Amino acid sequence: MFRYILKKIRYLSLKNKNMFQDTMPEKSNSVPLVPELRKNLETIKGILRGSSDVTMHEFNFGHDRRFRGALVFINSMVDKEEIHKNILQPLMYDVLLLRNGVELDFTNIDTVRKNLIPITDNLKVTLLDDLMDNLLAGAVILLIDGSEEALVINLRKRESRSIEEPGTEAVVRGPREGFIENVNVNITLIRRKIKHPYLCVEKFVIGEKSKTDVYVIYLKNVANPKLIEEIRRRLSRIKIDAVLESGYIEQFIEDAPYSIFPTISNSEKPDKVVAKILEGRAAILADGTPFALVVPMVFIESFQSVEDYYARPFLASIMRLIRFLSYIISTLGPAIYVALTVFHQELIPTQLLISIAEGRERVPFPAILEASLMMFTFDILREAGVRLPKPVGQTVGIVGALVLGQASVEAGLISPIMVIVVSSTAIASFAVPAQTDSGTILRYIYLALAGIAGGFGVIMGLLATLIHLASLRSFGTPYLWPIAPLNLSALKDVFIRMPLWSMSKRPEAIIWDDGDSFSKSPGLMPSPCEKDNHDSD
C-alpha cells in the first residue's frame, strides 16, 4: 500500500520535472548584436513579442543628422524627463556645439559615451542576452546603426517607501531606521555606518525570471574568506524562477533545511546587521525585501537584542535572562503542567494540588486534550489577529481573551489554571521573536511527549532537542557556540551582557583568525582620571 503511494508520488514528481523543463525558455539569446540597426530592433521586438509598454524610438543625430540611432526602454521603468534631457538633447542638439572641424565617428559607441552622454551609470554590451537583461531591469538602451555594440544607460525610476521604523523590531532606545524594499537604499544605510575601505559589496543575480539583485556584504580581513567562498558557492547554485523575498534565498542556502531551528538570522534593522558584519558575519541583501539575511547564525543570537548593547549592562543582563526563561516557559509550560498533573502529582505542593483538583473538578477532558485545545485556540487567535485589519484584530483579541477564556472556564470545559498556563506560555513566546517558530512547534511536541510519558517523555524530548541543536552548524559555525564548544571569553555575551569595554574580542568561531581582526579595540574601562585607571588594574 505504502509502496504504491510512494511510487505514485515519485512518478508524479518526475512528471512535474519534465513539464517544468518543457516550459524553460530555449537558451538562444546569447547571440552578438549585428551592425544593422533595423535587424537588432527586429530581434528585440521578436523576443519581447510585441509588449505594449516597450518604446523603440528611432532618431537621427550628429552634426548633419547622418547617424541613425534608437532608444529602447520600458515606459514605466524609466524617467522620461531624464531621457529627453540627458540622452536625446545632447545627441541631437548639444552635438552642434562641438567645433565643426572635429569629425567624430559616432558609430563608435565609446565616442558617444565619452563625448555626449552626461550619465555615469552606463555600460557597453555586445551580446543580445546582456542587452535584454538590462532592458528588462529598467535601463535605457542606445543602439546605433553601424555599431556592433549597444550602450546601456541606467535611468531607472523607482518608487520606494520612505525609511521607517521597522514594525517587527521596535526599540525604545536605538536608531529607528529600517531597511526598505530598495536594495540600493539598504546598502547605503549600511555604508553610512561602516565608512571603511574593507567593506565589500558583492553582487549576484538570482532568479531565472526575476533576475533579482542579491548583494553579499562583509568586512574584508574580518570575515573568514572561507565563509565568503561558501556563500558565493551556495548562492551561485540557486536555480529558481524568482526571488520575491530574502526568505527564498534563505531556504536554498541554509545548512539544515529539515530542522525546525533557523540557521540563518534575518533583521530589518541596519544597526543590527552592521553589528553582525563587524563581528565577521556576512549580510545577504536581496532587492525587493526589507529583510537582510545574516550568516552564520548561532543559537544565542536569538536571545540577544540590539537594545542590550545600547542600554547599560545591568538591566540588559536581567532582560536577557528573562528572555531565556521565557523561551523555556514558552516551550515547556504546558508540557510540564500536563506531566505534573497527570503523572507526578506527588511533586505538586499539597495546597496547590488541592486547588488544581478543585479547578479541574468539572472538566470532562483529559489534561492533554484540555491543553491542546487551549493552545490550538490561542494559535488560531494569533493567526487571525495577524491577518485581520487592525480594528477587527482588536475585536478578535477581546473575543478570544475575554469571551473564550472566561466562558470556557465558567462552562467547565477548561480549568482556570490551564488558562493561566497557556496564556503565560503565549505571552512568553513573544519574548524571543527569532525563535517563535521553533518554540511553537516544540511546544506541541513536548506536550505530546508529556501526555504519553510524563516527565520522562519531556526529558527525552529535551535531550533529543539538545542533541539536534549540538549537531547543527551554520556555515561552519557550531550552532550552540559558545556554549558547546565552550568558549569562556565569549560567554561574556551569552547569559549576561558584560560591559562593552570588557568585550574587546570578536567572536572566535566566526572571524578569520589569520587576519588582524581578533581584537576590536583595546578594552578600556572608563575611569575619571589616569591614576584611577592604574588602581583599577
Added chain:
Amino acid sequence: MEKMNKQKRLGIYKKMYIREKTNIKIMKIILCILLLFVLSGCFGGREINDLEIVIGMGVDKDENTGKILITAQIVKEQSAEKTVGGGGEDSKAFWNVSSTGDSIFDAVRQITHKTGNRLFVSHNQAVIFGNEVVTEGLQEYLDFFLRAHEMRPTALILVAEDRALDIMDAKPETEKFPAINIAKLVKTYGFTSHFYKVNMKDFASSLMSGTTAPVAPLVRISDDRECKDVYVSGMGVFKKGKMVGKLNDEEVRGLLWVLGKVKSGVIIVPAPSGQGSAVLEIMNAKSKVIPEIKDGKIVMNVKIRQESSLSEQTTSENLATISAFEKLQKAQEEIIRQEIMKAFDKSRELNADIFGFGEMLHKKYNNQWKSLKDNWDDIYPTIELNIDVETKILKTDLLKKPVLPGEGEK
C-alpha cells in the same frame, strides 16, 4: 555499450533497493511512535479528577470486631463549587472515609469500595494512631506506611489521646482540612518547644536502634467549651513499639534541651526582688552531650548554651541592669537544669532511653558497647547526668525600663 547499460541498470536497481530499505526503516520508526500513543496508559498517567487525595490517615481498633479501622481523610473537590449548593453549615471540604480490615493494606484497599478510586497517599500529611493501637504495639502497623511506594516517610506521626477518628472529625476554624491543621500545629512546635515533630522516618529509625525510645507528639481534643479544638501537647514515650508513658510539656522541653532541638519558648523566672516575675524568650539554644565512662560508671556531660531576651516583666523594678541580668540568668539556668532533670527522672522511671544516650555511647565507646547493649535496661537508670548550663540575656526588646506611672517625667 551493452555492458555499460547493464551496469547502469544494475546501479539503478541497487539505488532503488537502498531507497526501499530506508523507507521500511522510516515506516518502522513511525510505527513505533504511533504505538507510543496507544500504549500511553502503561506509563501510569492518572488524571487529577480520578485521584482521591488523602491528606491524613487515622489508625484505630474497631470496637466490635477487633479489626483494624483505617480512616482516610480525602479532599472533597466539589467543595470549591460554592455556587451549586447554598453553602450549608455542614458543607465540609473533606471526607473521612473508614474501612476495617485484617491489615492496614487490606483496609486501605477496602476503602475503594466506598471511594471508587484508588487512594492517592503521596500527599498524606499525618498519620494518627489511636490510643488503643499504641498501647497494644505500633510496630506491626508501621510497616505499610514505610513500605508503600507512594507513602512519604516525611508524613508526621501522632498519637491520639483517645480515638484517631474523633480527632480527624474535628473541623478546625481557620483551616479547611483537619489533617493539614494538625500538621501545621506540629510543624510550629518551635514557639513553645513543648513537643516536637516526629515523622515516620525519625520514628522508625529510633525504633530500630534498639536502645533509644521513640517519642511521638500527643494530640487531643479540648472539651472545655462548646466547640472542640484540636491541640497538640506533650509526647508519648514508646518502648519496644508500645506506648509506656507520657511526657508533659516541661519534660518534653527538658528532653529537647538535651537534644538541642529547642527553637524558642518562654521561661518564667521570679524577679530578683521576689515580687512579680520576668518572662524570658529563648532566642537560641545549643547543646553538646559527651558521654564518659568513669570507673565503670556512665556519666553524661550535658552542656547547654542558651541565649534569651527579656520579653515581659510583671515586676516594677528595673530589670535592665547588669546585676538583675546576672540574677535572672542564674534563675534561668536553674529552671533549665530542673527541666532536664524532670525529663531524665521520668525516663528513668519508665526505663526508656528517650535521649538516645545509648547511641551516643555506641559512637564513642564502641568496644564497651557490646557488653552494655544487652543489659541496657539495667544500666540506664544508673546513668548520671552532669549538667552544665550557661545562659545569656541579650536584650530587653523595645523597652529600656518598665512602664511605670511617673517614670516618663524624668
